[in-house]
Every structure is written in structure tokens, then in C-alpha cells.
Amino acid sequence: MNPARPASRLAVVLLTLAGVLVAGTGVASAHVTVSSADASPGGYGKLTFRVPNESDTASTVALRIQVPTDTPLTSLRAQPVPGWTVELTTTPLDPPVEAHGETIDSAVSVVEFRADAGGGIAPGEFQEFALSGGPFPDAEALTFAAVQSYSDGTEAAWIEPTVDGQPEPERPAPVLTLASADEDAAPTTPDTAAAPAEGDDGSSTTATVALVLAVLGLLAGLAGLGLGLTARRRTVSS
Numbered sequence: 415m416n417p418a419r420p421a422s423r424l425a426v427v428l429l430t431l432a433g434v435l436v437a438g439t440g441v442a443s444a445h446v447t448v449s450s451a452d453a454s455p456g457g458y459g460k461l462t463f464r465v466p467n468e469s470d471t472a473s474t475v476a477l478r479i480q481v482p483t484d485t486p487l488t489s490l491r492a493q494p495v496p497g498w499t500v501e502l503t504t505t506p507l508d509p510p511v512e513a514h515g516e517t518i519d520s521a522v523s524v525v526e527f528r529a530d531a532g533g534g535i536a537p538g539e540f541q542e543f544a545l546s547g548g549p550f551p552d553a554e555a556l557t558f559a560a561v562q563s564y565s566d567g568t569e570a571a572w573i574e575p576t577v578d579g580q581p582e583p584e585r586p587a588p589v590l591t592l593a594s595a596d597e598d599a600a601p602t603t604p605d606t607a608a609a610p611a612e613g614d615d616g617s618s619t620t621a622t623v624a625l626v627l628a629v630l631g632l633l634a635g636l637a638g639l640g641l642g643l644t645a646r647r648r649t650v651s652s
Contacts, residue, residue, distance in 0.1 A: 458548030
């Protein structure tokens with residue numbers, strides 16, 4: 415029996431596993447997400463929803479965003495996107511809320527972006543949609559459920575809550591992390607909301623790099639094992 419054969423078989427298994435795991439990290443990161451550079455409790459900011467197309471055959475043609483009304487954003491505007499129309503749906507607030515000395519009895523509850531005929535987000539592409547508004551509630555995070563519609567009639571409902579200590583759901587709702595009000599940053603208003611930060615891909619990138627390094631380490635160790643076995647065979651032969 416060739417002692418190097420098990421090592422070569424193990425190398426094939428590890429390489430296959432590495433490909434599956436690295437591919438898996440790409441899929442796991444392909445979620446609808448929301449981020450902001452300046453949103454903080456009590457302030458105003460610009461929200462950016464990043465929407466990757468997960469289908470290999472259909473285009474994303476609509477995005478419906480559910481805006482929380484239990485802690486309403488009394489001021490909310492949508493940034494136009496070329497090739498898309500946008501519609502804001504309002505809902506009555508019961509009870510009304512006070513904002514800047516005024517009584518607000520309705521707020522935006524749904525924002526829908528819809529692609530023009532023949533357009534949309536093609537396979538392998540992504541698009542960003544921006545909202546500007548506030549004031550944000552006194553909380554650490556804010557959840558925006560979203561539904562992504564495809565040209566083949568299918569939908570992806572990004573509505574599942576993410577629970578600390580539990581695995582991430584298959585279709586997590588986008589969660590906006592609000593910056594601490596104690597941070598040294600100038601306060602924002604509806605007219606001074608800054609541009610959004612790039613999507614937070616650092617954690618997924620770090621995880622992928624760590625995974626690749628770990629696999630490379632295993633392969634390096636395997637190579638050493640193969641060399642050792644080869645050297646042993648030569649010694650025995652001599």
C-alpha cells in the first residue's frame with residue numbers, strides 16, 4: 415500500500431471542503447442590509463439599503479421596505495434612483511407624536527422602489543437605495559423588514575429577526591445599528607444628513623480570510639506529512 419495515497423486523498427477532501435466553505439461565506443453575506451454613517455438616537459441621518467441579486471436567472475425588480483411605526487420617523491425622504499420609481503405609503507399614528515413642537519398624526523410606513531419595465535438588478539449585480547430622515551428612537555438598533563421581488567414572480571422576504579446567541583436566520587431582516595449619542599460627532603438635521611458609509615463587509619471579509627488561512631495551514635501540514643512519508647520510504651529502501 416502506498417503510504418502517500420491517504421495523504422493525497424485527504425488533500426482532495428480538504429480542497430473540496432475549502433471551496434464549499436469559502437463559497438458558503440459568499441452566500442451568507444448576500445443579504446439585504448442597511449447602514450448609515452450618521453444615524454444616532456434623537457438625530458437625523460441617511461440610510462443606505464444594499465440589495466444584492468441572489469438569482470442566477472431573474473432580475474430584482476422591486477424592493478418594499480417596512481418602516482417601523484411604533485417608533486416612527488416623522489421625517490422621511492427617498493433618494494431617486496435612475497430607472498426606478500419610488501412610492502411612500504403613510505399610516506395614521508395612534509396616538510400622535512410630538513416633533514419640533516408640532517403634532518404629527520401620520521408617518522411613512524412603507525417605501526417601495528420599483529424598476530422601470532425591462533430594468534432592475536441583473537444577476538451578479540447589486541443596487542443601493544437611500545432614505546434620509548429621523549429623528550431616530552432612543553435605541554441601539556432599528557429593524558427594517560424588506561421584501562425583494564424578482565422578474566420571475568418569486569420573492570425573498572427579509573423579515574426574520576436575529577436573536578443574540580442563536581444562529582443567523584436564513585432571511586434576516588435588515589438591522590440598522592444606531593451610533594452612540596455620546597460619540598463626538600456634530601448633530602445632524604434633515605438638511606445636514608451625511609452620505610452613507612459603505613456597507614459593513616469587514617466582519618465577513620475577516621471571517622473569509624481566517625477560513626482561507628486555516629485551510630492553507632492544514633494543506634501545509636498535509637504537505638509536510640507527505641514529504642515525511644516519502645522520506646521514510648526512501649530511508650527504508652536504502
